[in-house]
Amino acid sequence: MDMLTPILDRIVEPSDIRQLDERDLERLSREVREEIISAASQTGGHFGAGLGVVELTVALHYVFNTPTDRLIWDVSHQAYPHKLLTGRRQALRSIRKRGGLYGFTKRSESEYDPFGAAHSSTSISAGLGMAVARDLKGHRNHVIAVIGDGAISGGMAYEAMNHAGTQGSRLIVIVNDNGMSIAPAVGALSRHLNDLKSEARPSKGNQNASFFETLGFEHIGPIDGHDIGQLVNTLRALRNDTASTPIVVHVVTEKGKGHPFKKPDGEKYHAVTPFDPDTLEFVKAKAKTPSYTNVFASSLIDHARLDEKIVAITASMPSGTGLDKFAEVFPNRMFDVGIAEQHAVTFAAGMATERMKPFCAIYSTFLQRGYDQVVHDVALQNLPVRFAIDRAGLVGQDGATHAGSFDLCYMSALPNMVVMAPSDAVELRRMVATAVAYDDGPIAFRYPRGDSAGTDDPFEQRPLEIGKGRIVLEGHDVAIINLGARMAACFDAAFELEQHGIATTLADARFAKPIDTDLIERLVKSHPLVVIVEEGSIGGFVSHVLHNLAVRNLLGKAKILPLTLPDSFIAHGSPAEQYKDAGLDSAGIVERIMAALREEGSRRPLHLKSASATMA
């Protein structure tokens, strides 16, 4: 698909937009949209949100003096047009790929990205910080935060507005109202925005104070976010206004505006895989096995048919967590609470006090938001909330902001908490069954993104014995204790080691907490080298095992090789590239085991016994 982009071709950075005649902005917007569609066909990625803010992005850079005026995109998955117009047009074709542009704003990537994001609802706080700093320094630049009607459901946004409403610093908050989060936006504020739209408030001074006005903001809108003339006029008026009150501009847009596809999409093409620009067919890798997410959802549905106390909670990720399927079967037992992880956790805690069985399904990276609630509201009160932690471990193209690296640390640190990690689909089913059966306190299971390992068995419903691991391969020379989904890499490593005459014992720890102390003691007493593998940061399962060995004076029994994620944020790329970087692919595991054996062998003879590994 050849396209001509004569106006866009003149834009290297936003100062070039400011040279354009206002009449050219509509054409520029069309070209930007075409370019985004063309680039996304090659790269995939976040799509619908960017298409919805093309005119808004053009108008903002046209009117305001970026980067001196600070422009902050909340979540920033909608910032592809912004990247395109701020010197990153060519690089957009490498977005989310190893070494390429990041899929979200990033301070180190561009001076036009004054604040990095990817987790939602931070823009008003960050913007207010910049505005207050500006005032303290006596500068006069503008600060603009663009936040969606989904992101504004997050608690931080309210905390920030509560502060901004009395701080007396000018901050421009643009509420981009497209009626959508990833799924349709939920909650009372979303309803309030709808009411404001139907009231059709033309400008300031409406008689009924809006929510924002009651908080001390000025409020204008709703205005049509695809009418570039109206946008430019409104923003110009704001640029020339020297007031010191914060202001909300309610802008109405259509998510996915101008997408080329024929069929409608329930998520307005929030994210897409690459597609053929001519046939519009999506390129999709065929899944060989069900995703862990689907295994979780189908397992939970099966249990919920038998146990009406089971309820499911998502913080605005119904499709991402598989709970959309749960909602199809049990519409009254699934709760989408908005982008509100903190609330989701405490809401679940409240349910647990009433003897319901809440399953709180939250991605590892987003559960970080709800951590004090996990500690204070759940663990401290020993309430049986079940945490289904999806996207645990490295997640690929969404990179460091989305990596599920820390949950094993932050969950295993907590008294009363049980923490499990499945090594394949059947193990995940057994962990769901364990969580259903376990009523003595909080329990969590964490599983990765993508296709499950092993062969799923939809009928598997046997709970596990709490705190007991299992041996899956019996050898003599090296013991690998693996927690979670690196199991396939560990198996491959064991077979590779066998080629070198090294017989490996492979244990599936199953539990990060409580750890199976008997199993671990047996392994350190019977193997010269014990390798502990975990797809999490330093401070998690490995640390708990080492701590336990130290307490029981067992540390010297074997050489221990801890294999965790490194102490660094791992850049975006494919999951395979990321695990290679982390040394947690099978080649990396073998290499480090061989190096440890060489090192240990040079200090004392190792007495490797045999090369015959047998399946247990």
Ligand SMILES: Cc1ncc(C[n+]2csc(CCOP(=O)(O)OP(=O)(O)O)c2C)c(N)n1
């Ligand atoms: C704390 C947190 N929870 C969940 C997400 C996942 N997430 C990414 S975009 C998005 C929807 C955002 O909706 P909105 O702000 O309205 O932007 P739109 O995509 O509609 O333009 C969600 C839930 C996130 N980024 N951060």
